[in-house]
Amino acid sequence: MKVLEGKVWITGQGLTDACVGINDDGYIGAVKKILKGDEHTTTSDVILPAATDMHVHFRDPGNPEKEVWATGSAAAACGGVTAVVDMPNTIPLTNSPSNFTDKTNRALSNSVVDFGLGFYAYPGISKESWFTKTFPAFWKLYPYKFSWPEYQSTVNEVIENSSRPVVIHGEHPDYISYDTLSSLSDHTHNRSNAEKLCLEGMPNSSSLHVAHLSTQEGLNVLPSQATSEVCPHHLLLNLSCELGIECKVDPPLRERNDNTALYNALRNGKIDILASDHAPHLMSEKASSEPPSGIPGVETMIPLMLNEVAEGRLSLDRLVSAMAEKPAERLGIQRGKLIPGNPADIITVDLKNKTKISLENLHSKANWTPFENWDAIFPSRVFRRGQIIAKDGVLQEKKGGASIFPPTL
Ligand code: DOR
Numbered sequence: 001m002k003v004l005e006g007k008v009w010i011t012g013q014g015l016t017d018a019c020v021g022i023n024d025d026g027y028i029g030a031v032k033k034i035l036k037g038d039e040h041t042t043t044s045d046v047i048l049p050a051a052t053d054m055h056v057h058f059r060d061p062g063n064p065e066k067e068v069w070a071t072g073s074a075a076a077a078c079g080g081v082t083a084v085v086d087m088p089n090t091i092p093l094t095n096s097p098s099n100f101t102d103k104t105n106r107a108l109s110n111s112v113v114d115f116g117l118g119f120y121a122y123p124g125i126s127k128e129s130w131f132t133k134t135f136p137a138f139w140k141l142y143p144y145k146f147s148w149p150e151y152q153s154t155v156n157e158v159i160e161n162s163s164r165p166v167v168i169h170g171e172h173p174d175y176i177s178y179d180t181l182s183s184l185s186d187h188t189h190n191r192s193n194a195e196k197l198c199l200e201g202m203p204n205s206s207s208l209h210v211a212h213l214s215t216q217e218g219l220n221v222l223p224s225q226a227t228s229e230v231c232p233h234h235l236l237l238n239l240s241c242e243l244g245i246e247c248k249v250d251p252p253l254r255e256r257n258d259n260t261a262l263y264n265a266l267r268n269g270k271i272d273i274l275a276s277d278h279a280p281h282l283m284s285e286k287a288s289s290e291p292p293s294g295i296p297g298v299e300t301m302i303p304l305m306l307n308e309v310a311e312g313r314l315s316l317d318r319l320v321s322a323m324a325e326k327p328a329e330r331l332g333i334q335r336g337k338l339i340p341g342n343p344a345d346i347i348t349v350d351l352k353n354k355t356k357i358s359l360e361n362l363h364s365k366a367n368w369t370p371f372e373n374w375d376a377i378f379p380s381r382v383f384r385r386g387q388i389i390a391k392d393g394v395l396q397e398k399k400g401g402a403s404i405f406p407p408t409l
């Protein structure tokens with residue numbers, strides 16, 4: 001058994017002087033005041049559960065120029081994320097058992113972090129013979145290509161026929177305008193009411209999970225039984241930042257009051273989950289006349305938010321809940337807490353070790369970030385099932401990620 005000793009995050013108790021015992025299989029064997037092991041490391045860092053990011057776009061298969069499993073997962077690992085869920089809008093879509101298996105095999109061969117896959121949902125999907133036999137992390141619904149009645153009925157169809165969560169991109173298709181844009185605010189204007197009008201029309205179901213909340217109005221009409229997530233860019237960026245069209249993202253960046261409302265909802269627990277919506281596109285595409293939407297962020301999410309904690313703007317309790325405990329709970333997987341039986345997915349963090357985000361140290365093929373030069377705190381060590389996969393933002397392992405589904409709960 002390997003032992004890690006220091007200030008350990010114990011759910012319900014907070015930081016506690018303790019030892020985490022890691023068995024040879026990479027799972028936590030014990031968390032106790034005193035433990036003896038073959039290898040004993042004492043640290044002055046805080047010892048926290050690593051993050052699960054349930055919203056990334058690793059573009060593999062389909063767009064290897066933007067990202068592949070190797071680079072996306074390296075970015076995740078260095079940013080303290082040891083498990084991801086990849087979204088199904090790849091080329092081809094993850095919308096059939098064979099495409100699902102193909103993507104799983106790519107991830108098994110190339111990902112350094114553990115993973116699940118979102119499955120692309122469409123009208124009539126529950127009638128497919130394989131529907132109850134595949135095991136995606138969740139079913140994902142996009143508003144594009146569907147009418148509003150189709151969108152609503154597909155949400156209900158999947159909720160009625162599956163026990164897995166239904167994750168929606170919560171923008172009403174009839175209120176997304178595709179008018180030309182010359183500025184970031186044009187894009188926001190083209191989708192100004194789409195979130196509120198979509199969420200108002202969603203069923204109040206505990207199967208529903210609302211991805212990337214972006215507006216105060218949307219937050220106000222969130223169905224009470226649904227869970228939701230917020231991304232760092234919707235908390236920390238808005239239209240008054242001096243950012244250009246490269247920050248075009250769906251749903252769009254909004255106003256400062258939206259940042260405040262979303263941040264308060266993260267603080268008070270109305271928003272359960274922090275997710276990156278890591279959506280890499282190349283700067284050459286972003287600078288074109290028809291820029292794609294998306295902001296990369298899987299590597300900067302936890303370092304930015306740890307800095308928020310160090311600055312006193314967010315409690316460590318809320319961050320650990322939103323980055324580790326709640327995503328695991330939502331996905332029904334046994335992670336996110338430092339307790340016996342869970343995988344030893346751990347980050348150690350020196351909350352005084354503030355650095356500046358610098359593109360040259362990041363791993364995504366997107367090769368740009370809106371957070372260049374922002375203060376951040378990177379984890380000193382990132383353990384995936386007991387093995388160190390990243391140290392101070394430098395990758396230590398290249399492979400070994402496992403599928404987390406079906407879960408063992
Ligand atoms: O901005 C976005 N980019 N929003 C999405 O919903 C998709 C994503 C992507 O895949 O690029």
Ligand code: ZN
Nearest residue numbers: 055087277279
């Ligand atoms: Zn997304």
